[in-house]
Amino acid sequence: MSTTAVTQEGPAAVAPPSSIGSHIRDYWRRVRGGDIGALPAVAGLLALCTIFSIMRPSFLTAGNFANLLTQGAAVTLIAMGLVFVLLLGEIDLSAGFASGVCAAVLANVVTVLGYPWYVAVLAAVLTGLVIGTALGFLVAKVGIPSFVVTLAGFLAFQGVVLLLMEEGRNISVRDPVLVAIANNNMSPVLGWALAAFAVAGFAAVQLLRYRKRAARGLINDPLAVVLGRIVMLALVLGIAVYVLNLERSRNVLITSLKGVPIVVPIIAVLLVVWTFVLKRTSYGRHIYAVGGNKEAARRAGINVDRIRISVFMICSTMAAIGGIVAASRANSVDPNTGGSNVLLYAVGAAVIGGTSLFGGKGRVLDAVLGGAVVAVIANGMGLMGYSSGVKYVVTGVVLLLAASVDALSRRRAAATGNR
Amino acid sequence: MSATPLLELRGIDKSFGPVQVLRNVALSAYPGEVTALVGDNGAGKSTLVKCISGIHPTDAGEFVFDGRPVSINNPREAAGLGIEVVYQDLALCDNLDIVQNMFLGREKRSGIVLDEPTMEQMAAETLAGLSVRTVKSLRQHVSSLSGGQRQTVAIAKAVLWNSRLVILDEPTAALGVAQTAQVLELVRRLADNGLAVVLISHNMNDVFAVSDRIAALYLGQMVAQVRTTDITHAQVVELITAGRSGGLGLAADTGANGNGAPADSTTGGVS
Ligand SMILES: Nc1ncnc2c1ncn2[C@@H]1O[C@H](COP(=O)(O)OP(=O)(O)OP(=O)(O)O)[C@@H](O)[C@H]1O
Numbered sequence: 001m002s003t004t005a006v007t008q009e010g011p012a013a014v015a016p017p018s019s020i021g022s023h024i025r026d027y028w029r030r031v032r033g034g035d036i037g038a039l040p041a042v043a044g045l046l047a048l049c050t051i052f053s054i055m056r057p058s059f060l061t062a063g064n065f066a067n068l069l070t071q072g073a074a075v076t077l078i079a080m081g082l083v084f085v086l087l088l089g090e091i092d093l094s095a096g097f098a099s100g101v102c103a104a105v106l107a108n109v110v111t112v113l114g115y116p117w118y119v120a121v122l123a124a125v126l127t128g129l130v131i132g133t134a135l136g137f138l139v140a141k142v143g144i145p146s147f148v149v150t151l152a153g154f155l156a157f158q159g160v161v162l163l164l165m166e167e168g169r170n171i172s173v174r175d176p177v178l179v180a181i182a183n184n185n186m187s188p189v190l191g192w193a194l195a196a197f198a199v200a201g202f203a204a205v206q207l208l209r210y211r212k213r214a215a216r217g218l219i220n221d222p223l224a225v226v227l228g229r230i231v232m233l234a235l236v237l238g239i240a241v242y243v244l245n246l247e248r249s250r251n252v253l254i255t256s257l258k259g260v261p262i263v264v265p266i267i268a269v270l271l272v273v274w275t276f277v278l279k280r281t282s283y284g285r286h287i288y289a290v291g292g293n294k295e296a297a298r299r300a301g302i303n304v305d306r307i308r309i310s311v312f313m314i315c316s317t318m319a320a321i322g323g324i325v326a327a328s329r330a331n332s333v334d335p336n337t338g339g340s341n342v343l344l345y346a347v348g349a350a351v352i353g354g355t356s357l358f359g360g361k362g363r364v365l366d367a368v369l370g371g372a373v374v375a376v377i378a379n380g381m382g383l384m385g386y387s388s389g390v391k392y393v394v395t396g397v398v399l400l401l402a403a404s405v406d407a408l409s410r411r412r413a414a415a416t417g418n419r
Numbered sequence: 420m421s422a423t424p425l426l427e428l429r430g431i432d433k434s435f436g437p438v439q440v441l442r443n444v445a446l447s448a449y450p451g452e453v454t455a456l457v458g459d460n461g462a463g464k465s466t467l468v469k470c471i472s473g474i475h476p477t478d479a480g481e482f483v484f485d486g487r488p489v490s491i492n493n494p495r496e497a498a499g500l501g502i503e504v505v506y507q508d509l510a511l512c513d514n515l516d517i518v519q520n521m522f523l524g525r526e527k528r529s530g531i532v533l534d535e536p537t538m539e540q541m542a543a544e545t546l547a548g549l550s551v552r553t554v555k556s557l558r559q560h561v562s563s564l565s566g567g568q569r570q571t572v573a574i575a576k577a578v579l580w581n582s583r584l585v586i587l588d589e590p591t592a593a594l595g596v597a598q599t600a601q602v603l604e605l606v607r608r609l610a611d612n613g614l615a616v617v618l619i620s621h622n623m624n625d626v627f628a629v630s631d632r633i634a635a636l637y638l639g640q641m642v643a644q645v646r647t648t649d650i651t652h653a654q655v656v657e658l659i660t661a662g663r664s665g666g667l668g669l670a671a672d673t674g675a676n677g678n679g680a681p682a683d684s685t686t687g688g689v690s
């Protein structure tokens with residue numbers, strides 16, 4: 001009995017230095033095994049941009065690029081929060097109108113009550129936090145399916161926005177700081193500085209990790225791949241900042257319009273912070289664990305209820321931030337803020353980016369990539385003069401496409417034993 | 420052979436409402452030995468394990484661990500004593516990799532940041548210590564592992580924590596011949612490394628292949644705990660199905676349980 005051979009391959013402990021070739025082969029094997037990650041979103045983004053640029057040259061201008069970023073910002077922010085809920089295999093249908101409620105609170109506090117902008121922002125964010133806590137409590141402690149809880153929230157918050165707007169009036173937001181969030185740009189120098197800072201920070205983190213792992217003899221990505229990632233980020237950021245720093249005012253004599261929109265660093269910082277939380281803290285690890293196998297997480301001593309409540313808190317708080325950006329962009333809040341297609345666009349963004357509706361798989365970056373796809377579709381089709389009817393249909397089809405990719409890659413993964 | 424048990428249970432009672440599942444159960448687990456816990460479906464094996472791991476509170480009875488009386492009120496206290504359980508359904512997260520699963524709920528950190536290199540190294544050392552060499556990468560998702568490899572990860576997770584007693588609830592139930600052999604060898608190796616092991620199994624071949632002692636539960640009563648060399652296949656089967664076999668097991672009339680001592684000759688009862 002004790003002579004059964006268990007030893008076949010090399011020891012698990014010491015890693016062979018992996019080459020670029022094997023790295024690419026590994027990646028390709030994962031893709032074929034159904035672990036496609038951000039591939040469809042990136043490919044779709046490139047394809048859409050190419051098509052729109054050919055059909056409408058005005059698509060590929062600095063002005064439109066800046067437009068795109070501010071148009072997609074609110075939905076992207078809401079989608080970033082939704083990723084957390086989706087990671088547990090739950091859904092938050094109320095995120096759109098939650099952002100509306102928070103925007104309404106913001107407008108009331110700053111315009112009607114006349115408090116300074118930071119009080120209004122704090123009030124809006126706290127409102128989001130309270131909403132999320134209530135939703136999470138109902139889901140985790142009372143045990144109502146999240147679909148039902150948040151559908152009720154969807155209806156109720158729509159009513160709350162109406163009530164806060166005193167039946168249909170809209171409230172303007174004129175505070176210069178709040179308006180600046182989604183309408184002003186950073187100075188070109190600051191844009192470059194932040195981009196350089198981001199690349200340097202990314203490079204430092206990546207190289208430090210590489211060195212630390214190499215020093216301990218652990219499996220590492222090839223150095224060329226690590227460097228490639230850094231160069232890639234530098235290129236993307238460099239091109240984006242360069243383009244956004246071009247003059248995009250029609251008449252330079254009246255106003256000068258250039259620089260990176262202020263929402264961009266806001267989204268970037270939140271992206272970094274939430275990615276850190278998900279990937280580098282045990283809290284984030286526990287979110288994935290609960291999304292993957294709730295019972296296993298429970299037996300590992302993880303407080304599952306607390307995790308479930310917390311993701312709804314994050315989601316609604318991010319919705320609040322999205323609502324603030326939406327209010328800033330529109331210079332006002334009306335009963336439809338956060339309504340109509342906002343929620344579907346946000347869910348669509350997360351799913352298109354590669355976050356699974358089945359839980360356990362997703363990244364905050366997905367929301368940004370998917371948000372870009374959604375924004376490009378809306379923007380490009382608008383430029384081509386299609387009606388909103390057509391836009392809705394196309395976005396719906398794209399969402400369905402993304403969900404199919406998700407479901408099919410899951411089946412593929414099951415078939416190849418990857419899940 | 421080790422004379423003193425690492426864990427000794429005496430007079431454990433456990434009821435779920437009106438249903439008494441465990442009656443005056445005694446069980447000893449010795450360091451360096453595999454104790455097989457056998458019994459029919461519903462005999463109370465898993466319930467007994469959950470009492471030991473602190474999931475279920477017991478109604479009566481005492482725990483002696485390492486010579487000291489202890490009380491175990493929750494899974495964390497059990498883990499604190501060095502008791503680890505490999506549950507029948509494994510409780511692994513498919514979407515996490517091997518290292519992440521092994522440290523789930525007990526991640527190593529430096530500050531608030533996860534200390535991945537340390538965890539990876541410890542995981543590698545533990546697997547190497549178990550002479551596990553079939554896993555290609557510690558960073559592969561558990562979903563891509565075979566049943567035997569998953570079992571290996573679950574066991575490695577249990578021995579990672581300086582555990583002294585490892586309880587495995589039907590670890591080979593879903594495995595093929597080769598993988599069963601692999602897991603059984605692993606179980607044997609744990610005991611040879613000085614750990615106390617309790618193995619629950621319905622498969623008599625496995626039990627006889629790997630165990631040093633056999634404890635038989637029958638309808639919530641411990642009917643015998645004997646050295647594996649002192650008993651035959653047929654006798655164990657009788658103990659499981661009827662609660663007695665020859666000089667072993669329940670007395671014919673009283674229903675009092677035989678317990679504890681090896682070669683349980685005190686309780687008579689020839690039918
Ligand atoms: N939480 C519970 N509440 C009520 N009854 C329970 C509970 N858990 C177990 N039981 C009962 O206790 C008895 C013993 O169950 P247990 O799971 O311990 O059996 P087992 O020996 O592990 O069986 P198997 O070999 O099928 O795994 C069964 O009759 C079962 O119905």
Ligand SMILES: [Mg+2]
Nearest residue numbers: 464465466588
């Ligand atoms: Mg059982």
